[in-house]
Amino acid sequence: MQFGIFSVADITPDPTTGAVPTEQERIRGIVEKAKLAEEVGLDVFAVGEHHNPPFATSSPTTTLGFIAARTERLLLSTATTLITTNDPVKIAEDYAMLQHLSGGRVDLVMGRGNTGPVYPWFGKDIRQGIELAVENYHLLRRLWTEDVVDWEGEFRTPLQRFTSTPRPLDGVAPFVWHGSIRSPQIAEQAAYYGDGFFHNNIFWPLRHTGQMVELYRQRFEHYGHGAADQAIVGLGGQFFARENSQDAVREFRPYFDNAPVYGHGPSMEDFTRETPLTVGSPDQVVERYLTMRDHVGDYQRQLFLVDHAGLPHKTVLEQIEILGTKIVPVLRRELDALRPAHVPDAPTHASLVAARDAALAAEGEPPYSDAYRFGTGDNWTGLTAEGGEQARRQAELKERRDRQRLAASPAGKGTDHE
Amino acid sequence: MSDPRPLSLVVVSSGLSVPSSTRMLADRLAAATREVLERDGHAVRISVIEVKDLGHDIVDATLTRFANERLQSSIDVLKAADGVIAVTPTFNLSYAGIFKSFVDVVDPGTFTGVPVLLGATGGTARHSLAIDYALRPLFAYLKADTVPTSVFAAAEDFGSATTAKDAASLDERALRAGTELAQYMARFAGITGGAITPTRARTAPAAASPGPAVDQRGRAGALDEFADFVPMGDLLGR
Numbered sequence: 001m002q003f004g005i006f007s008v009a010d011i012t013p014d015p016t017t018g019a020v021p022t023e024q025e026r027i028r029g030i031v032e033k034a035k036l037a038e039e040v041g042l043d044v045f046a047v048g049e050h051h052n053p054p055f056a057t058s059s060p061t062t063t064l065g066f067i068a069a070r071t072e073r074l075l076l077s078t079a080t081t082l083i084t085t086n087d088p089v090k091i092a093e094d095y096a097m098l099q100h101l102s103g104g105r106v107d108l109v110m111g112r113g114n115t116g117p118v119y120p121w122f123g124k125d126i127r128q129g130i131e132l133a134v135e136n137y138h139l140l141r142r143l144w145t146e147d148v149v150d151w152e153g154e155f156r157t158p159l160q161r162f163t164s165t166p167r168p169l170d171g172v173a174p175f176v177w178h179g180s181i182r183s184p185q186i187a188e189q190a191a192y193y194g195d196g197f198f199h200n201n202i203f204w205p206l207r208h209t210g211q212m213v214e215l216y217r218q219r220f221e222h223y224g225h226g227a228a229d230q231a232i233v234g235l236g237g238q239f240f241a242r243e244n245s246q247d248a249v250r251e252f253r254p255y256f257d258n259a260p261v262y263g264h265g266p267s268m269e270d271f272t273r274e275t276p277l278t279v280g281s282p283d284q285v286v287e288r289y290l291t292m293r294d295h296v297g298d299y300q301r302q303l304f305l306v307d308h309a310g311l312p313h314k315t316v317l318e319q320i321e322i323l324g325t326k327i328v329p330v331l332r333r334e335l336d337a338l339r340p341a342h343v344p345d346a347p348t349h350a351s352l353v354a355a356r357d358a359a360l361a362a363e364g365e366p367p368y369s370d371a372y373r374f375g376t377g378d379n380w381t382g383l384t385a386e387g388g389e390q391a392r393r394q395a396e397l398k399e400r401r402d403r404q405r406l407a408a409s410p411a412g413k414g415t416d417h418e
Numbered sequence: 419m420s421d422p423r424p425l426s427l428v429v430v431s432s433g434l435s436v437p438s439s440t441r442m443l444a445d446r447l448a449a450a451t452r453e454v455l456e457r458d459g460h461a462v463r464i465s466v467i468e469v470k471d472l473g474h475d476i477v478d479a480t481l482t483r484f485a486n487e488r489l490q491s492s493i494d495v496l497k498a499a500d501g502v503i504a505v506t507p508t509f510n511l512s513y514a515g516i517f518k519s520f521v522d523v524v525d526p527g528t529f530t531g532v533p534v535l536l537g538a539t540g541g542t543a544r545h546s547l548a549i550d551y552a553l554r555p556l557f558a559y560l561k562a563d564t565v566p567t568s569v570f571a572a573a574e575d576f577g578s579a580t581t582a583k584d585a586a587s588l589d590e591r592a593l594r595a596g597t598e599l600a601q602y603m604a605r606f607a608g609i610t611g612g613a614i615t616p617t618r619a620r621t622a623p624a625a626a627s628p629g630p631a632v633d634q635r636g637r638a639g640a641l642d643e644f645a646d647f648v649p650m651g652d653l654l655g656r
Contacts (some may be wrong), residue, residue, distance in 0.1 A: 134653050184647040192650035205484055215644050223650075265481030266474075274486050411651065 001335050002346050003302040003328045005037055006079040006236070007322060011054040012310040015258035021313070026056045027063070029313045033306075034067045036317055038074040040324025046077035046109065046303060051118055061094040067104035076102060077346070079200070079303070080111025080179045083140070084132040085122035087156065092143035092164040099169040100104025104349030107175040108196050109234075110137060115348065128155070130185050135187065137176075144173035145371070145398060147383055147391040162196070163374065163383075171368050171394075172356055175347045177234055177301075182214055191219030196232035196346065199296075202305055203261055205274045209235070212294040224409025233347055234301035235292060238277045241322045245280035251315075253277050259309035281325035289331055298339045300346035302331070363397060366390070424461035425603055427451060428499040432469035432506045432517035433539070440539045441468070444505040444573040446588065447537055450596025451503065451603075460604060465499075467492045469520045479523040480639065489523065497528050501603035502562070504553070505537035508545040508570075513538070521556065529560040533602035535595050536568040546570035563606065565598035567591070571654040 009030055013020045021029070034045040046364075047064060048057045057063065064076040076098070081091060099106045112129050113119070119126040135153045142149050143164040152158040167388040168174070177196035180186030181204060190197040200210040213233055220231035240255075242248035249268070256268045256279075269276055278288040293299060304323060307316040345351070360367060373387020383391060406412045429448050433440030444466070452462045469476070475489040476632070485493055496502070506517040536553045549568045557564050575588040584590060 131653075134650075138654060184644050188647040188650055203482060203484075205486070208484065211644050248641035262482050266486070270478065270486060271482070274484070411649075 001301075001332060001339070002043040002234075003323075003332065004042045004046065004075070004077075004301070004303050005033070005306050005323070006044075006046035006048070006077075006303045007033065007057075007305070007307050008048035008050060008079065009056040010260065011056060011307055012260060012308065014312055015254050019310075019312070023031045023056050025313070025401075029307075029316075030056070030063060031042070031067055031070065032313075033316060033320060034074060034287065035070055036320050037212045037324065038071045039322055042074070042320070042324050042328060044075045044077055044303060046079040048079045049082050049111075050115075051121055052115065061098050064106070065098055065101055067282060068098065068105065071105075073105070075105050075107065077106070077177075078108045080109045080198075082113045082118065083110040083136050084112045084129055085124050086136075088136040088140040088143060088158075089159075089162075089164060092140055092168075095174055096144065096164065096166050097351070099174055100166055104169050104172075104353075106349075107177065107347075109177040109179045109196075112183070124155075130183070131155075133186065134189065141173070141193070144168050146386070146395050170350065170353050170370060171330055171350045172349065174349075175352060179229075180212070182212075184212070187212055187216035188219050191225070191231070192223050193215050193385040194220065194223065194225035195354070196234060196300070198234035198301070198303075200236035202236040202238045203274055205273060206292075206295045213296040213299075222410045224411065226344075226407045227342070229297055229343055231395075232301075232344070233296055233299035234303065234346070235296065235299060236276070237302055237304045238275070239285045239288075239304060239306075239317065239323075239327075240279045240283050241282050242325065243281060245284055248279050248281065253310055255309040263309070282322055285327050286330045286334075289327075289332055293335065293338065298335075298343045299345070302344065359401065360394070360397070365394070365397065368394070424463040425455060425500040426465045426495075426498055427455075427462050427501050427503065428496050429464060429466045429503045430469060430496070430505070430517075430520070431466060432514050434470055434507065434514070434516070438470075439571065439573070439576060440505050440537075442506050442576065443537050443539055443569065443588075443592075444503055445597055446592045447503045447505070447535055447569060447599075450487040450592040451501070451535070451599045452551055452596075453593075453599035454597045455603065458600065458604065460600075460609065467496065467520075469516055472520065473516060473649050476519045476523055480519060485523060493524055493528070496524060499532060500607045501533040501535070501599055502529070503535045503537065503599070504557070505539070506553070508540035508548040509539050511516070511545070511548050513548070513556070518556070520652065521560070529557065529562040531606065532562050533599055533606050534562040534564045535599040536564060537571070537595075538568075539571050541573055543570065543572045543574070546572070563602060565595060565602055567598050569595050 007030060009026055011021055011023065011026050030047065037045050045067065047060050049060050051058050060078050060081065068076055091353045095106060095108060095238050112133050116126050124132060132155055135155055139153060142151065147163055147167065147293055149159050175196065177198040178186050178190035179198040179200055181200060187197055192196055197213065199209050199212055217228035217231045220226065221228040240248050240252040242251060257263055262271060268279060272279060276292070278285045289302065306323065357367060369390065371387065373383050373391055375384050427448060429444045431441045431444040448464050452464065455462045472489055472492060475486050479485045479489055506513040509515070534557050536549050536557065538549045538553060541612070549570055554564060554568070569591050571588055
C-alpha cells in the first residue's frame, strides 16, 4: 500500500498569529516538505493545480521536476491535473518529460477543477466540463500510447500525423487516477479505462465515499479489468497528531475553527465524527485509518492533507515526521497483512513495464526496444520505416488486447449499451 | 378500502419558541389531514421535523455542503413523504430564515410533484399574505403540488372561540386545507385516480440503462446521484 501527502499550497493566514507566508516561502516550503516525506519513508507526494490566489501551485510539473531532482524514491503525483482546461497535448508532453527526468516516478490524478472561473481563463466553457474531461483524456491516452496520432474532436484543432515528445519512458504511459468527489461520470470514466479512482474525501462523510467507490468498483468489473475488489482505489485523509491527544486537540482547534472550507461551521468533534479528520495521538490516527477499508474495501493509496489552514511550516514538518515514523509504519504493516493476496498494489512504472513485457512475451512478440524510431532529418514528425513497424505492430496488439478484454466483459456482452 | 402501507405525512415546523404557535398550527393541520384520510380508509404515519432542533446541523450543512447523520435522517424521511405540511413563522413579510436554510440543504427534486400544504403564523392577520407572496412561490419553484388553501394563524386565532359554524375559524380553515391535502395525497400515492398523473418529472429510463433513477412519482431515489452517468462507450461514440 502507498502512503503519502498531498498539498494545494494554499496561502492562509495562521489564525493564532496572523502571519501570512510569502509565495516564495510557501513554494520553497513545499519542496522541503516533499524531501522530508521521502526521508521519513513516505511513498507519494502530490501537488494540486490552481490558477488563482490564494494558491501557489499553478505550475505542477515545474514544482515536481524540481522535487524529482532532490529526491530518490518518492513517487510524484498530482492533486489534481486539470484535464478540462489543459491542452491534452501539453499534459502528454510535460508528464512524459517528468517521467524521463524522474526515472518513472510519476503518476497523475485527473480532475475537472474546483472553481468555475478557471474554465474561461483557459478559453473553455464550464458547461462542457464533463465532455471536456472525456474528450481530452481519450486524446491524452492516445498521445501516450500511439507514436503518431491522427485525431479530430470537438474542443481543439485536429491533429495530423502528430507525435507527442518525448515518448513515455520505456514505452509505458504514467499510471492515471481520476479524482472526483461528486460526479459518478468520473467514476465511470476511471472504470472504463481500468485506471485508478481517487476519492478526496477529506470534507465528506464516509457513507458518501463508500457509495462512490462502490460504483467505481462495479463498473471496473463490468469493463473486464478484474474483480470489483481488484480495482485501484485511493483516499484522501486528514489528521493532526501529538504524542498526547489532548495537546493535539488544543493545538489544532484554532486552525480547525478558522480553516477555509469548514471553519466557523461544525465543531471539531462533529467534523471528526463525520469525516476522516482525526485529531489525537498517533495511535488514535492509526486506529481510525485502519477502519477506512470497512467503508471502501481494501485500497491501494492513502494520502494525507497536512499543510493547510495556516499551520506553520515547522508544525507541518513535525506532522510529516509523526506520519512517517509513528503512523504509517503501523498502518502499512496492519493493512498489508489484512489485504487478501488477489488484491493488487497500485501500478508503478516498474510493474507497468513488467506487465507490458509479459504481454509481449505471451504473444510471442519481440521485446520492447526504446531505440529512437523517428526520422532525424528536418521532417517535423513521422516514424522511420523500421521504427514505425515495431511501434505500429505493438500499438495494434495493445488495441487488440483491449478489444478482446472488452468483448469478454459484461459490457461487451451487451448488458450495457443496448 | 385500505392501503397496503400507511401514507407518510411529514410535518416541517420551524417555530422557534416552546410552546410554539407554529407547531400548534402544524399539529392542527396534521390532525385535520389525518382525520380525512382515515375517514376514507387510509392509514397515515405522521413524522414531525422540528427545524429548530436541527438548527446547528443546518448551518453546518450549509458550510460543509453535506448533511450530518441526524439531518440526513430527517431529509430521508422527507424524501419518502406522500404529503408535506410546511409551517413557518412570518418574519419581515417572509418565512423564517431557518426555514429557508432547511429547504436549501434538502436535495433538489425532493418536493417535485409532492402535495404540500402551506401554513404560517404571525402576530396579526396583517401578515397573512406572506404565504402567497413568499411561501407559495418558493414551493412553486420547487415544483411541489401545493394545495389551494393555505392557513395563516394569528395570535387572535388561538384565542377565539372555535366553532365549526364560523367559516373563518381556524378549525374550519384547517379542515378545508386538510381535506385538500388528503385528496392530493391519495392521488399522489396512486390510490385514487385523477386528471393529473402522479409522475411529473422525467420518466424513468428503461431498466437496463443506467441513468438517474426516478421513482414513479418523478422524484429522485435514494441512490439517484450515484446512477447519474452515461456509459463511456456511448460518450465515445462506440
